[in-house]
Amino acid sequence: MGEHLTIDRDRCMGSGQCTFYAPNTFDLDDISVAIVIDEHGDPEDSIRQAIEVCPTRSIARALAAQGAGE
Known part of the structure; x- marks a missing residue:
């Protein structure tokens, strides 16, 4: 399993700091x-x-789900 980026779109205020x-x-x-x-x-x-x-603090890293057959 790897990590992927997630964004809590309900919390994001669109400041643009990430961009x-x-x-x-x-x-x-x-x-x-x-x-x-x-x-x-x-x-x-x-x-x-x-x-x-x-x-x-809307951006996080989450574990990616492992797909079938991996």
């Missing part, structure tokens, strides 16, 4: 809520920084 620190990983959708566009789009330290500066 500043990791612009190839995060973006804001049409209603200014953060989305993950590429989990590996930026260096790990940039992604970690984006997670740490999120003012609502």
Whole structure:
């Protein structure tokens, strides 16, 4: 099992801090809520920084479910 990025869309206030620190990983959708566009789009330290500066702590890493047959 690996990890993947999750965003609590109910908590996200759309500050855009994640897009500043990791612009190839995060973006804001049409209603200014953060989305993950590429989990590996930026260096790990940039992604970690984006997670740490999120003012609502909406970004997290979660264990990815293992698919059938893996």
